[in-house]
Amino acid sequence: MSKSEVDSSRRNWVLATAGAGAVGGAFTAVPFVSSFQPSERARAAGAAVEVDIGGLKPGEKLTVEWRGKPVWIVRRTPEQLESLKKIEGQLADPNSDRKQYPTPDYAKNQHRSIKAEVLVAVGICSHLGCSPVDKFQAGAQPSLPDDWPGGFFCPCHGSTFDMAGRVFKNKPAPDNLEVPPHTYLSDTKLLIGEDKKA
């Protein structure tokens, strides 16, 4: 075989056939890989959620489910709001400038909310998706610094967030807690998942 001359015409046809086969194979892979994407049903399940926060007292937290994620609604006490001012130097992104989980413009303030006392945030740590726990009580306690101002603590990797869901510096989580799009339908009716622009 090695002695005989290569029939370059046949070889070209073999190459062309193999190439066409490879292209066909690649196209065949598209539907299989696409089937990994969220189904139409999963996409449709992302509808907005209406919540009545009339009964929420200062210092209390309410958790509702939106797109399968926990969304927290916290009515903060004046002391908790006061604590947000003192700790800006210890935060990684006090003004919510990072773009990974963009903060809506109406929440781009110190308290990260429309109404100063009501925080609405997705209760999922921006590190690896654990749900942080409430550590509203200020002061020294296990796993937390002695000058703890009150906030949230992620039990998985120790990230800490203040009462506005802003992450402290040098923690595994890079971003503040996500503020979902939300709007007030009335004084006590909150719609999570949609805002006015939409």
Add this chain to the structure above:
Amino acid sequence: MAEFKEATAGAGVGEKVTVWFENRFPTAFSEYKKHLSEYYAPKNFNVWYFFGSLALLVLVIQIVTGIFLVMHYKPDANLAFASVEYIMRDVPWGWLVRYMHSTGASAFFIVVYLHMWRGMIYGSYRKPRELVWIFGVLIFLCLMGEAFFGYLLPWGQMSYWGAQVIVNLFAAIPFIGPDLALLIRGDYVVGDATLNRFFAFHVIAIPLVLIGLVVAHLLALHDVGSNNPDGVEIKATKDASGKPLDGIPFHPYYTVHDIVGVAVFLFVFSAVVFFAPELGGYFLEYNNFIPADPLKTPAHIAPVWYFTPYYSMLRATTDVMVNVLAVLTALGALAALVGGGFSGKGKLAVAVAAVVAVALLKTFDAKFWGVVVMGGAVVILFFLPWLDRSPVKSIRYRPVWHKWLYGVFVVFFIVLGYLGIKPPSDAGTLISQIGTIFYFGFFLLMPWWSRIGEFKPVPARVTFAAH
């Protein structure tokens, strides 16, 4: 095709049947000889050499118990947890099958870690066994995938949040990460779609690949022959008929020998299955007996023990650690420039690479680098055959301080594993950062340190004292 054989005149029924099969399926006979009755293994195997055959045994246990579990399990987010409890309480002997499978998972990692350690100390990955080692590391990766996908199936709190954490690791990859995580989950959070596809991976996709790799691992091993505790090539010294003088046929010698290992293993395995199937929360975490709740993370999430060394490395990669890594990269490049013996172009390449590396370290989040460190800790194993430059294979003939270094390596690996189980603490983070740096230093500096020191002469034949 080979010549058709005829049974000798007056042969018994047994011989006639054998000849009938030999004529129609000669491969079975030649492969039996090649892999068992005429596969010559070194005669000086010690206790470390039990773990290869034990890994095969555990694989069989996992496949058989897995098949029986699938008969009762329901891969549905609403039914999965209850179906596992149904197996535990209502299916006759279901608890035993399930505990064998869950204990088997941990046993698999114990056996495989010891098997890998054997390869490390006796240089079993060195030429000509590089591919045997690489197939082995691929098997290890498959096992990790198998363990991870399988852990979601009971749909307990740890299943759910463990999967949530690991899938979100992929979200840390710049640019494509969030879409990739979405593609893996098939939903915006871990849910029914995720459970279903993980089930498919756990019971079909990965096992098929795993079995293929095990076959490749064994075929490649039987092509180049087994290493031994002396790191001496037995094929270098053959008798007149071409058989290695220091080799004995795998069957019957090592088949019988391995039965002893199997007996001891089953002793321990049964003890765990019957008396401590949860093993104090290490083999089956207590939080996993609570059904998955997407709205409430358990107070403390830790992976199962076999992932914790790598998990510690992930947690160790904080902003401070990234700065340390940047400084170490710069120092490494500086050392390479001064003493690496590179040409002008090489020096430029090293300098550019170092600058790019430091720039990337500072550009992306520590979260992403944590994932890189975690993945790199496994991927680096692939390169071991080329990192080790010592003139001898076996630790027996290496300088004493090499043995200490290997000892410290194991200690750090265990400490990292221990810290990965514990809740995060400042001291723990610092120790795991030191451990992580040691782990990578051990491998990355191996091309230099493995050559240094006084090596003992390696004998021509294996050392073996008959009992």
